[in-house]
Amino acid sequence: MFDLEKARQKGISEYQIKIMRDINENTIKEESCNKHDFYQVKVDLLYKYRCKNCGCIEDVSFVKGYMRGLEHGRN
Numbered sequence: 001m002f003d004l005e006k007a008r009q010k011g012i013s014e015y016q017i018k019i020m021r022d023i024n025e026n027t028i029k030e031e032s033c034n035k036h037d038f039y040q041v042k043v044d045l046l047y048k049y050r051c052k053n054c055g056c057i058e059d060v061s062f063v064k065g066y067m068r069g070l071e072h073g074r075n
């Protein structure tokens with residue numbers, strides 16, 4: 001998790017702070033979810049995946065790793 005206060009003290013721009021805050025909020029959603037159920041969405045012209053259950057948004061490498069983890073966990 002990003003420490004936003006520390007980032008501010010270091011003089012990081014409010015634009016960057018906002019990005020860090022969004023990432024923190026996404027991490028909280030992602031970690032609080034019992035089971036992700038991803039569907040594809042387009043975010044800023046990029047294809048991403050949003051979970052139907054928690055609303056977190058992840059990129060394809062996260063989703064692929066997650067799906068593989070589920071497959072392996074089943075055996």
Ligand SMILES: [Zn+2]
Nearest residue numbers: 033036051054
């Ligand atoms: Zn989820």
